[in-house]
Amino acid sequence: MSEQRTRPVGFGIWLILASVIGWWAAFQLTVEKFALLENPEESLACDLSPFIQCSTNLQSWQGSVFGFPNPIIGIAGWIAPLVVGVAIIAGARFPRWFWLTFGAGITFAFGFVCWLIFQSLYDLFVLCPWCMVTWAVTIPTFFATIVHLFRNGSFSRSATVQERAGRLMAWVPLATVLAFAIIIALAQLQQLDFLGEVARILF
Numbered sequence: 001m002s003e004q005r006t007r008p009v010g011f012g013i014w015l016i017l018a019s020v021i022g023w024w025a026a027f028q029l030t031v032e033k034f035a036l037l038e039n040p041e042e043s044l045a046c047d048l049s050p051f052i053q054c055s056t057n058l059q060s061w062q063g064s065v066f067g068f069p070n071p072i073i074g075i076a077g078w079i080a081p082l083v084v085g086v087a088i089i090a091g092a093r094f095p096r097w098f099w100l101t102f103g104a105g106i107t108f109a110f111g112f113v114c115w116l117i118f119q120s121l122y123d124l125f126v127l128c129p130w131c132m133v134t135w136a137v138t139i140p141t142f143f144a145t146i147v148h149l150f151r152n153g154s155f156s157r158s159a160t161v162q163e164r165a166g167r168l169m170a171w172v173p174l175a176t177v178l179a180f181a182i183i184i185a186l187a188q189l190q191q192l193d194f195l196g197e198v199a200r201i202l203f
Contacts, residue, residue: 008088011148011169015085018137019078025133026074032130033058033069046129051191057128062119070116074134080105081141099154103145110142117183121190135183140176147172 032044032054040059047053057063063070084102087094094102113135120127149155150165 007091008148008152011144012085012088014144015081015088015141018141019082019085022074022134022137023078023082025130025137026071026078029054029058029071029128029130030069030075033071048129051125052127052129054128054130056124056126057120057131060119060124062116062124073112077105077109096154099149099152103149103154106142106145109138113138121186125190127187136180139179140172143172143175143179144169 028046032046035042035044036055036058044054047055058069066073080102084094116131117135120131147165147169151162151169153162156162
C-alpha cells in the first residue's frame, strides 16, 4: 500500500487537528509565561490546585531546558505537521528522505514529551493543564506517524509490511487510550504520595 497508490487523507486531517490544538496549547503557555515574568507572585489561570498548575513547570529549569521557554518549541514545531497535513490533503507526494526526517522530528517530540511527563510526576510533583493538552496530541501523532512510515514504504519496501501497517493504523486510537491510562494511573499514584508527604509535614 504505497503512498503513490493511496493518499492518506485521514492521517493528513489528524495532523492538521493535532497541530492546531498543540499550537494553541503552546501559545497559551507562552501567554502564561509572560504573565509570570511580569508578576512572579501572580496566580495563573491554569493554577487549579497544588498538584495541577502551570507556575511550577514554567518557573523550573525543566520549563526552559534549552535556554528558552519550552512553549516556544511548540509554537514553532507544530507548524511542520500542520504544513504536512495540509499538503497531504492537497495531494502532495513526499520522497522517502522527507518522511524519515519528519518521523525523526515527531520521534524527538514524543521523547521530549515522555521526559517532561516523568519530570512532572517525579521531580516537580505537578501536572500542567496546557502541557497535558500537548501530551494528548503528541502521543497519538507519534503512533500514527510511525505506523504511516511503515505503511507508505519509508521503513520497509515489503508489500506485506505495508499492508499490515495499513491495518494497524486502526489500532492507533486504542494504543493512545492505553498510553493515557498509564499516565493517569502514574499520576494518581504520585498524587497519593504527594498528599501523604503534605500530611506528614502538616501533622
